[in-house]
Amino acid sequence: MAKDLSRQKKFETRIDFTPMVDMNMLLITFFMLCTTMIKSQTLQIMLPTNEEVKDEQKNKVKQSEAVTIIIDGTTIEQKVDGINNAQVSDPNAGMLFYYDGMPPTAQDLLKITNGELENPMKQIAFGSETGGAMPAIREILRERNKEVVAKIADLKKDWKEMKFSSNEEKNDSIYQVKAKAIRNDSTLKRPVVIIKATPSASYAHVVNVLDEMQINNISRYQIDRINTVDSAMMMPLKSKAIEGKK
Amino acid sequence: MGKVKIKKKDTRIDMTAMSDVTVLLLTFFMLTSTFLQKEPITVITPPSVAKEPVPDQNLLSVLVSPTGKVFLEVLGSKDSTFKSETVRADLLKNMAGFYNEKHPSNPVNFTKKEVETFSKVGAFGVPFQYMKDWLNIKDVTLRDKVLEGEEPLTTKDGKKVKLAGIPISMNENPSNPNEFQMWVRAAYNSMDSELKHSIDKGKGIAIKADQTTPYSVVNIVMDNLQTIKMNKFSLMTALKAEEE
Known part of the structure; x- marks a missing residue:
């Protein structure tokens, strides 16, 4: 009995992965060719309506x-x-x-x-x-817009040094709000x-x-x-x- | 002199590590990928510094070819009752309502099956009188080719027509809208309130035009939107690094 057991063929435990790799490579190629990595961006614009505007309503x-x-x-x-x-x-x-x-x-x-x-x-x-x-x-x-550009540049410096908040996201949002206020500041020459x-x-x-x-x-x-x-x-x-x- | 014993090397390479890497890469691509949408025209959008990404839901995109063909595509919400399919089916019903109001002599009515087919197509752009014939083309590749204008459409009375997008022309009378304006209104009035909301905010309508498009062509689309008071919209652009 013992002799028989020892003579039993030893199976190779390693599995050949080559076909698996081949198949994976094919799938990767497929996904790489069929995907769009770059997402488009959008630029928002606002136009006036085509309605007739009375003269007194016009912003001169x-x-x-x-x-x-x-x-x-x-x-x-x-x-x-x-x-x-x-x-x-x-x-x-x-x-x-x-x-x-x-x-x-x-x-x-x-x-x-x-x-x-x-x-x-x-x-x-x-x-x-x-x-x-x-x-x-x-x-x-x-x-033409140098007053605004200069102010924004100053603001950007503060933003880079994280002066508004140590939290990156908060710093960002405060910067956005302040920049918008400068852009719409009617006391500046715009x-x-x-x-x-x-x-x-x-x-x-x-x-x-x-x-x-x-x-x-x-x-x-x-x-x-x-x-x-x-x-x-x-x-x-x-x-x-x-x-x-x- | 002893015999030099050459050790027999195993020529097989262990592929386990390789397989690990490929599986990882595969997982990455599968999770990050969004499939290319089939569009009737290829459009290269102009580069811009704008950073806002295109919304992937509640969007009405207007595809404009350099020769002035116009196509529309509607996306509903990703995770609510108003899926793209529902919104599209509703859009078609709304549009049929508008169209039949304007052309009471030859109304267009759709069967349940035609509505279902429409809810599955991506971009569309055929004159509304031919919509029924177009939806009844069973061969999907032929339907795409007809949309692109490569193959003529055979109408039910046997005529062959070449299609060129949604009919659009300069129109400044909001009470007599052209087909393009009717489509946009139909989308705005659909039961998907989220789409309506995002159009109001200026994020719901995106114009996707090729960079070689003459301004006169884009201007027609913009002017049509202005006339029906949808004067807030966005332009689709490709990313360009900001120059300081």
């Missing part, structure tokens, strides 16, 4: 505070959703026009188009993603930015400009429709740009 913008930004773009032909030569906007090209204060009166506008009066409108080219208009317009907006876009302007540029409002802590901005005065002011600049290219 002080002349010195207004900055009008006009986004212009070029369209290119591209293959989109099955259409071979669909007209889409080129996100890497375009022009940005801006001017301070109120739009000129009809008389002044005539003089501007004739070249008798200096055009208050300036232009910057968008160019590639990093260079071009965005840093330039950021400088301009920062200059600009009112009016953003307009031509039909061919690319959506990416519009979002970029809206972004600048956040970056520069501008609380008062609006999206408006382009009007004839704006396009008339843009005309001499555009024709000059075409001449320059020749």
Whole structure:
């Protein structure tokens, strides 16, 4: 009996894991390819309603505070959703026009188009993603909003040093409340930015400009429709740009 | 000279550790993943510094293609009685009510089965008069292709139509809404009060447009929303690092 037992075949106790690993690897590949890791973000905006507003209800913008930004773009032909030569906007090209204060009166506008009066409108080219208009317009907006930006910078220093509270979350929320109060402080000189876009302007540029409002802590901005005065002011600049290219 | 005894090595590698690692990775991916939603158009959203994440419930997203096709998608709550399916079924009934009020001569009515099919589709965007025909396509891949506009839709009277999203045009008269405005209103008036609440707060409607979309196209959608007083909404963007 004892002899028989000792002769019993010893089973290999180790299990071969190779097929298991193979299967796991396949599953991992599947999950990696089918998932979205990057979640989209949202940018909240508020537009006025389309209802007619009576004159006395309108908030009159002080002349010195207004900055009008006009986004212009070029369209290119591209293959989109099955259409071979669909007209889409080129996100890497375009022009940005801006001017301070109120739009000129009809008389002044005539003089501007004739070249008798200096055009208050300036232009910057968008160019590639990093260079071009965005840093330039950021400088301009920062200059207009410098009182707020300086105060926010001070506040940010305090926030970084955890001066409001030793609790990180509490520190954060106090900072947010204070920053909001500064942004809406009517005793400071704050600009009112009016953003307009031509039909061919690319959506990416519009979002970029809206972004600048956040970056520069501008609380008062609006999206408006382009009007004839704006396009008339843009005309001499555009024709000059075409001449320059020749 | 003694014989050098070469020790026979076991060539098999122990796979246990490897298996441990792969199982861990697998668990990680399974828990963190949210599956890519099938959308009728591919959209690359523009980069922005905005940090607020897209809500994953109570959301009406408006997909806008660079050529101006518009699609809608509705998400209900994750953990209440108003699941996406319930909200969608309710949305379709509401929409049918609005549509039949405007077109009393040829009303559209849905069967229980059609409502059920609709509650399971993600993004949609067909003219409402063809909605019934579209929902009756049994082949799911064909239904997607018809939605994308790759294949024509065969209507019940044998006509072939190519679809291009929800009909939308400039409209500043709130008492005569176009189909897109009717859809948005139908979603707002659905029995899901949470969706209504988040639309009021400006988080319920998100516009998802490609970065190459001309502004004129986005403007139509925004203007349509402004007309029906849903003037608070958000734009979907991709993350960009904040520059100091």
